Amino acid sequence: MPISLSDIIPEEAVEALREYLNHLVKSIDLFRKSLRLLNEVRVGEARGLLAEVVKTRNEANKKRLRLLEIIDDTRLEPSVKEDILHFVKRLDSIGDNVKEAARELTIMPYLEVPPPIRDGFNKLVDLVYQAAGYVAEAAEKVINGEHSKAIELISKVLEIEEEADRVDVENRGKLIVYSDSIKPPTLAILIHDFNRDLENAADACAEAADYLHILTTTWLQIEMIT
Numbered sequence: 001m002p003i004s005l006s007d008i009i010p011e012e013a014v015e016a017l018r019e020y021l022n023h024l025v026k027s028i029d030l031f032r033k034s035l036r037l038l039n040e041v042r043v044g045e046a047r048g049l050l051a052e053v054v055k056t057r058n059e060a061n062k063k064r065l066r067l068l069e070i071i072d073d074t075r076l077e078p079s080v081k082e083d084i085l086h087f088v089k090r091l092d093s094i095g096d097n098v099k100e101a102a103r104e105l106t107i108m109p110y111l112e113v114p115p116p117i118r119d120g121f122n123k124l125v126d127l128v129y130q131a132a133g134y135v136a137e138a139a140e141k142v143i144n145g146e147h148s149k150a151i152e153l154i155s156k157v158l159e160i161e162e163e164a165d166r167v168d169v170e171n172r173g174k175l176i177v178y179s180d181s182i183k184p185p186t187l188a189i190l191i192h193d194f195n196r197d198l199e200n201a202a203d204a205c206a207e208a209a210d211y212l213h214i215l216t217t218t219w220l221q222i223e224m225i226t
Contacts, residue, residue, distance in 0.1 A: 005145075005215065008076065009076070009084070013067055013070040013071055016063050016070060017067055018143075020060055020088075021136040023059050023060035024060050024094060024132060025129075027060060027095060028094075030052050031101065034046045034053065035121065060095055067088060068085070071088075080215070084215065086211050087208055087212060093201075093204035094201050094208065097200045097204060101201070104190055105194065112183075113187070117171060120174060121194065121198065124168065124171065124199065127164045128164070130160055131209075135209055150216050157205055157206055157208075160202070160205070161202050
């Protein structure tokens with residue numbers, strides 16, 4: 001009989017996971033809003049939100065470390081413990097890439113980036129936010145043992161990741177099309193790195209969803225506490 005993730009890990013771990021996911025999604029939302037403010041030439045407000053991104057990310061990291069400590073001390077079948085830890089690692093990758101993009105945004109003369117490329121960035125960060133939100137929702141369903149709903153949400157994450165791949169390719173193509181208007185040349189490097197970090201964040205969402213799928217379809221069909 002299918003069981004929930006909350007049946008095999010301590011309540012403290014469940015709460016730490018929930019708090020970690022909440023902080024992760026919040027940091028992405030703050031980043032997304034900062035990008036919009038920059039497009040509206042509200043630079044001071046945008047920089048304030050970017051500082052909040054880093055702060056929220058640091059708070060998330062505290063929750064992650066506590067979660068890992070609890071999981072490490074929990075008696076679980078080694079393979080299921082490994083998959084839970086891999087899931088958390090992929091969540092961390094989402095946050096790391098968004099944090100790196102936020103740092104790049106603080107040094108990039110963003111308003112000098114050609115508008116079509118900025119539009120592509122907006123699309124990509126919106127997709128990352130949607131994907132991370134679905135990962136968090138799917139994790140909550142796994143916690144509660146709602147496996148079919150979790151699978152539906154996981155599928156949505158994978159669909160979004162495919163769309164993010166398409167936008168990533170479009171953005172890289174625009175970098176070539178508008179290369180003559182991108183000055184200085186170092187700005188092109190920042191644009192490339194910024195786009196790469198957003199795409200990596202989307203990829204990490206899909207990878208996290210894959211590990212949730214494994215937990216849902218394999219390990220949570222039987223109780224794994226030994």
